[in-house]
Amino acid sequence: MNKAELVAQIKKKESYLCVGLDTDINKIPAHLRDSDDPIFEFNKQIIDATHQYCVAYKPNIAFYEALGTKGWESLQRTLDYIPKDIFTIADAKRGDIGNTSKLYAKAFFETMNFDSITVAPYMGVDSVTPFLEFHDKWVILLAHTSNPGSHDFQLIENGEEKALYETVIEKSRQWATAEHLMFVVGATQAERIGHIRSLAPDNFFLVPGVGAQGGDLEAVSKEGMNNECGLLVNSSRGIIYAGSDEDFARAAGMAASNLQAEMKGYLEKYM
Amino acid sequence: MNKAELVAQIKKKESYLCVGLDTDINKIPAHLRDSDDPIFEFNKQIIDATHQYCVAYKPNIAFYEALGTKGWESLQRTLDYIPKDIFTIADAKRGDIGNTSKLYAKAFFETMNFDSITVAPYMGVDSVTPFLEFHDKWVILLAHTSNPGSHDFQLIENGEEKALYETVIEKSRQWATAEHLMFVVGATQAERIGHIRSLAPDNFFLVPGVGAQGGDLEAVSKEGMNNECGLLVNSSRGIIYAGSDEDFARAAGMAASNLQAEMKGYLEKYM
Numbered sequence: 001m002n003k004a005e006l007v008a009q010i011k012k013k014e015s016y017l018c019v020g021l022d023t024d025i026n027k028i029p030a031h032l033r034d035s036d037d038p039i040f041e042f043n044k045q046i047i048d049a050t051h052q053y054c055v056a057y058k059p060n061i062a063f064y065e066a067l068g069t070k071g072w073e074s075l076q077r078t079l080d081y082i083p084k085d086i087f088t089i090a091d092a093k094r095g096d097i098g099n100t101s102k103l104y105a106k107a108f109f110e111t112m113n114f115d116s117i118t119v120a121p122y123m124g125v126d127s128v129t130p131f132l133e134f135h136d137k138w139v140i141l142l143a144h145t146s147n148p149g150s151h152d153f154q155l156i157e158n159g160e161e162k163a164l165y166e167t168v169i170e171k172s173r174q175w176a177t178a179e180h181l182m183f184v185v186g187a188t189q190a191e192r193i194g195h196i197r198s199l200a201p202d203n204f205f206l207v208p209g210v211g212a213q214g215g216d217l218e219a220v221s222k223e224g225m226n227n228e229c230g231l232l233v234n235s236s237r238g239i240i241y242a243g244s245d246e247d248f249a250r251a252a253g254m255a256a257s258n259l260q261a262e263m264k265g266y267l268e269k270y271m
Numbered sequence: 272m273n274k275a276e277l278v279a280q281i282k283k284k285e286s287y288l289c290v291g292l293d294t295d296i297n298k299i300p301a302h303l304r305d306s307d308d309p310i311f312e313f314n315k316q317i318i319d320a321t322h323q324y325c326v327a328y329k330p331n332i333a334f335y336e337a338l339g340t341k342g343w344e345s346l347q348r349t350l351d352y353i354p355k356d357i358f359t360i361a362d363a364k365r366g367d368i369g370n371t372s373k374l375y376a377k378a379f380f381e382t383m384n385f386d387s388i389t390v391a392p393y394m395g396v397d398s399v400t401p402f403l404e405f406h407d408k409w410v411i412l413l414a415h416t417s418n419p420g421s422h423d424f425q426l427i428e429n430g431e432e433k434a435l436y437e438t439v440i441e442k443s444r445q446w447a448t449a450e451h452l453m454f455v456v457g458a459t460q461a462e463r464i465g466h467i468r469s470l471a472p473d474n475f476f477l478v479p480g481v482g483a484q485g486g487d488l489e490a491v492s493k494e495g496m497n498n499e500c501g502l503l504v505n506s507s508r509g510i511i512y513a514g515s516d517e518d519f520a521r522a523a524g525m526a527a528s529n530l531q532a533e534m535k536g537y538l539e540k541y542m
Binding site: 022060062063065066067068069072073076091093094095096097098100101103104106107111112120121122123124125126127128142145147148149150151152153154156157158159161164167168171 | 293331333334336337338339340343344347362364365366367368369371372374375377378382383391392393394395396397398399413416418419420421422423424425427428429430432435438439442
């Protein structure tokens with residue numbers, strides 16, 4: 001999916017919601033556990049209930065990998081089930097030397113058919129660029145995350161008071177246009193999102209951390225939006241575990257619908 | 272496997288060789304491609320031919336992941352086939368927020384049964400520590416890699432002229448002892464390995480980049496060794512693709528044997 005198509009979907013659905021499919025076998029409703037593929041069955045019903053309110057799905061790859069080959073099968077079935085007009089994100093945080101990143105790119109963009117993958121920047125240019133050689137595929141590079149450990153290295157300043165995350169944004173924008181490169185920007189400090197928007201005016205930001213992790217959707221939207229929206233705001237647990245019984249899918253749909261309604265207002269106000 | 276057991280294996284085999292199982296379906300000998308599981312068949316014969324000369328195997332996870340669920344099956348069979356007294360490294364370069372890293376740890380340490388996993392440090396403490404909570408399991412943290420992109424971020428100095436890779440080593444050594452934490456240290460600049468040894472006297476270093484990537488084994492050994500050896504030096508392509516026909520395993524065995532003989536000399540000279 002290219003940027004124009006993504007922006008068109010956002011406008012059409014009046015939503016920049018990404019639903020995080022962090023599907024945990026221990027958290028899905030009991031009545032699903034006896035099905036052949038409980039993870040897929042859960043995801044399928046979540047997708048049925050939420051797809052009209054969101055523009056992206058983001059399976060967290062660790063949750064599938066932890067289940068071994070069966071988990072990868074559930075992931076592939078989930079990916080195949082997602083409607084084709086919805087953007088897909090492999091939240092995999094990969095990144096390795098050139099020939100290895102090339103294989104990860106092949107795994108997620110060809111063997112599977114994700115639109116995008118999250119990538120860790122530590123190994124630099126040749127760990128990132130192999131993901132950029134695919135038509136209409138995207139790198140979503142970790143810039144400033146919202147977890148406690150984000151302070152350990154991402155905020156270290158060089159001699160000119162430029163933080164590592166700022167250098168990551170500055171350098172990587174030389175490797176790819178905003179047609180192929182997004183950034184992961186945590187939601188916990190909205191004022192920093194405004195600053196990051198000034199560093200990367202045209203790039204989309206994937207913003208985790210609204211909801212369970214404590215970010216404020218209005219502040220994020222106000223500070224982070226550009227004239228194409230430029231945001232994909234993720235909610236995982238707040239949607240997929242909104243209910244815990246046989247009614248779980250309806251509860252997830254309602255949670256997604258509520259977020260979409262809120263987002264509609266911010267699109268009118270801030271885009 | 273704990274550190275004492277690893278050191279005992281190094282002394283017994285007079286080797287600190289790690290064989291990288293970067294097994295590429297397009298590079299394995301033609302006569303294997305018709306077998307049920309060509310990747311496993313190749314690895315099995317490589318292991319048979321090299322296990323007496325090495326103390327560790329390091330499957331590069333991307334090569335298996337690129338093949339989908341079939342690749343994960345080949346990986347599991349390979350792991351099950353490796354003799355139990357040989358240290359196993361999942362070269363996966365994972366790292367994510369706490370609850371996600373916990374699942375990656377579960378995937379590689381429990382679902383599979385690797386001794387160790389390579390981890391990227393960008394997200395900081397809570398992305399690393401979940402891997403440290405397993406008995407006799409290891410984190411091998413990226414510190415200073417040997418790829419071209421290593422210069423992009425790893426060498427950035429803070430206001431006190433401390434490079435990012437130095438901060439990574441310094442901080443992470445507060446998170447775990449040398450019983451659970453190794454560092455990835457590239458082989459291309461041996462003098463830097465000496466410096467890193469001064470920063471982390473007791474930690475093992477996993478050193479890729481000898482051979483195909485151009486590092487010098489004697490210089491690395493001289494600068495990097497401590498009194499427990501403290502090194503695992505990896506060779507992938509130089510061993511597993513030493514031959515390309517039906518004789519490939521014998522060629523791999525000879526390449527491993529040659530490296531072991533060289534290492535034996537350096538252990539006598541520098542340990």
